[in-house]
Each structure stands twice: as C-alpha cells, then as structure tokens.
Amino acid sequence: MEQNLKKIPLHNIHEKLGAKFIEFAGFFMPIYYTSIKDEHLSVRERVGIFDVSHMGEIRISGKDAKNFADYILTNNIEKTEYGDVKYTVMLNESGGIVDDLFSYTISDEEILLVVNASNIEKDFNHIKKYLWKNLTLKNESDDIVEFAVQGPKAQELLQNFTKFDLNKIKYFKFDFIEIFNNKFLISRTGYTGEDGFEIYMNKKFGEKIFNEIIEKGKDFDIRICGLGARDTLRFEVCYWLYGNDIDETINPIESGQKFLVDMNKQNFLGKDALLKIINEGVKRKFVGIEIEGGIARHGYKILNKNKNEIGFVSSGNFSFVLNKSLALGYVNIPHGELGEEIIVSDGKKELSGKIIKKPFIKPRVKKEE
Amino acid sequence: MYKVIEGLFYEKSDEWLKVDGEIGTVGITDYAQDKLGDIVYLEEAKVGKVVNKGDVVISIESVKAAADIHSPVSGEIVEVNLDAVKNTVIINEDPYGKGWLFKIKIKDKNELKDLMDAKAYSEYRQ
Secondary structure, eight states, rough: OGGEEEEOOHHHHHHTTTEEEEEEEEEEEESSSSSSHHHHHHHHHSSSEETTTSSEEEEEESTHHHHHHHHHHHHHOTTTOEEEEEEEEEEESSSEEEEEEEEEEETEEEEEEEEEEEGGHHHHHHHHOOOTTTTEEEEGGGGGGEEEHHHHHHHHHHHHHSSSOOOGSTBBBBEEEEEEEEEEEEEESSSSSSSSSEEEEGGGGHHHHHHHHHHHHGGGGGGGHHHEHHHHHHHHHHOOOOOOBBBBTTTTTTTTOOGGTTTTTTTOTHHHHHHHHHHHOOOOEEEHHHEESSSOOOOOEEOOOOOEEEEEEEEEEEETTTTEEEEEEEEETTTTTTTTTEEEEEEOOOOEEEEOOOSSSSOOOOOOO | OOOOTTTOEEEESSEEEEEEEEEEEEEEHHHHHHHOOOOEEEEEOOOOOEEEEEOOOEEEESOOOOEEEEOSEEEEEEEEHHHHHHHHHHHOOOOOTTTOOEEEESOGGGGGSSBOOOHHHHTTTT
C-alpha cells in the first residue's frame, strides 16, 4: 500500500520541519507540526500557512470553455469574467454531488477548476464524459504547488512580497500579479473562515517561496499548519468536507448548498433531477449539534430520545474557539429543529446532544458590502 | 525521544503506575500523549469502582482519536484527578505530574511483576 501513496512536491521539507504524516486521499500529508490546537489558534489569531498541493487543478480550454463550465457546474459561471472565483458543486445526473470545487474564470476560453484531492481522477473522467468538441481538458495537479496563507495577518504578511496592493483582490476574486519576483495566480479564498489568500505556482518555485513566507512569517509568529488544523478550522465555520459531509448520495438541497445552485440557468448537468427533488421535498437536513461528554465522530448514528435512528454524524470535532464538542450531521425531517435533544452513538457508548445553529462561529472573511 | 520516568511501572497499553504504599497513581505516558495529540476529553472515573487488572476504566479523547485507559492493576478507584478532567491540557503538558488520571488501592502487589520497568518500556517504545 505505502508505495502507492503519492508525496507532495515539498514532502521532504515538511519532514525536516517535524511534520507528522497521515494518509489522505492517496497522499502522504502533514497532519500537524506542533499541535493541531496551536496551529488552529494561529490562524484564528494571526496567520498560518498550509501546503495544500494535494488539491487538484483541472484546466478546461478552447472555444466556449466558460459555457461548458456553466453546464457542468451548478453555480452561474456564464456571468463571470476574468478575476472571478466561484464556489460550486458539480452534480451527477441524479443530482448527487460529484465534488465541491472552486472555478476560476480566466477567460471565456479558459477555466481553471480546483478540486478535492480525493476526487481528481473521478472529476477528470466525469468532465471528460460530457466534454464538448473542440475543448481540451488537462489535469495539471502534479505540477502545481498551492499554498494557503490564512488568518487576520495574511494580507500584511504577503504584502511584503509584492508592490501590487493586495486590497485590490476582493473576497472570491483572483489575479495574476507580480509577487515573489514572479507572476503567480493568487486569490482571496480559503477554507478556514478567516481572511486569507491561496497562491498557485509551478512546483519548481515551491520550496523557495515556502521558505520565504515562513521566514518573513516569523515576524507574525506564523505557524505551518497541517490537515488537522485545516479540518478543525473549516469545521468551526461549517464548511463542507467532501467524503464526510457530502458525497454522491447527497444532493445540494439537503446539504444546505442550494446557494451554489442557479436554478434559473437554462440547463446544467443534474438540473432535471434537482427539479424533481425540489418538487418532492427533501427527506433530511444538514444540522449542527452540540455534544456532551465526548466527541461524535464521522459515522456515529443519531438517535431520537426513544433511541430510534434518525440520522448520522458526518463530521465531529472539538471547537478550540468555543471549547465545546460539536458535530455536523444529517437527520430525517421533521427532526432537526433547533433545540431538539438527540443522542449520538457508535453502537457502544451514547452521548447526549442538542441541535444548534450553524455555523458554529461566523466566518470573518472580507465580503464586499 | 519520549520521556520515561525511572521508578514507575509501565503497561503495554501506555499507562504508567506509581506505587506509594498500597496506593497506585495511574496516568498515560509521554509517548501516549504525543500519539494522541491535543487531548480534549477525559472521562471522570467513578470513585469506589472495583476493577480488575486490564479493565477499561475510562476513555480519553483527543482531536484525532479516542483511547481506552486500562487499569495496570486490580483494586478500587479511590481518587480522580478532577483538574485533569476540567483542564485536559495538563495531560499533554505534564503526563507524569499534574496530568495524572486516577488513584487506585492496589489489591495484589504480585501483579506488579507483569508490568515493565522504565528501561523495558523505553526499549518497547523506542
């Protein structure tokens, strides 16, 4: 098994930095360096850097690339222009979520999709299946290094490396700018609920630039963060994790991602199925839960007070900011009203819980007024 | 490397036992706290509960995983470290000191010979 695991380009650097590794989506990935909590709090309070080079990059190019992206993705890509990033899902014909991803509109003829590491091959094949003639599809994942610099000090830190005023890049916008004495794609996006940037480059630049950010980052008491903190951070703001909170058996209406679907579009892949789902009404809903006395892990059953199964936990973790054990999960409607008392169980132990509001903490991203 | 303290007894499942007369203090080793990572929950053991050697007394949870804490010896739970229950950080910070978990009245000291000493445990968790 082990020899089949891929290493990200900077693997050896992370090893030297003391990273502990786990297997994730076919990669050896750093899970933490100092501690998950320490890294988590650095992003909430100051700044942290994540090497997220395991993420996939798939480029669609050719005439009508943008129109095609508008067809395979649920969000409205048609109306986007250079500099727009859209968070979206991609559906199968039954309305199940193939992946959740970012779509970067470079031009009408060029769209860059940033997809989950676990889905790179699946997404590529899915898109290829529907690809219009005259379009080319390229999986560039192995050549691209991606760093996420996140936290209230992220902009101040990165501003040291460019003359370009980073204020000009608004939330969910990107640009190719002169930075690190080169030209790279940078977007004001992330997966932490804090302000921050994601920067993409050819892997040959990775080591040098990673080291530069860390070195300058010392002025800000930066932490190098692993997947552990990435998970606990996204969890607090209730961002979905593919494979845990969403998958092909779940549609975006029940997952609470209807805001990613433009039903007014004339056509998109999965629209017919989704229309039917909306007309019939969804059977379950995605809820937040506060747990007492332990952590509810992915896959725990959710029971009502009479111990009847009413759903399942999709993500569970400890919130370092709220100092509470919390969970996300699906419950069958009409269950899931705020304040409803429930039980979670792994079949052996039972923990009591209560349905609470999502997100657990509000994202502090810089949305445009 | 991982800290191991001379004079303590060690269990294969990474608990340590300090013997003071007929009272044993139990905690987890430095190796265990490191493997678990940030500990966020410690179940409160029941004072007065009688356990056999190897029984699961309580569970401990970190962000990454949950683990069972076994009793290294048979006996009766006589005290619980409520500081550690309330503030689990001290288990990571000081697993052999402030982060102890519970005290047990040892029933049979012959059971101690089944446990490892510091040298054997160091080699075991090399």
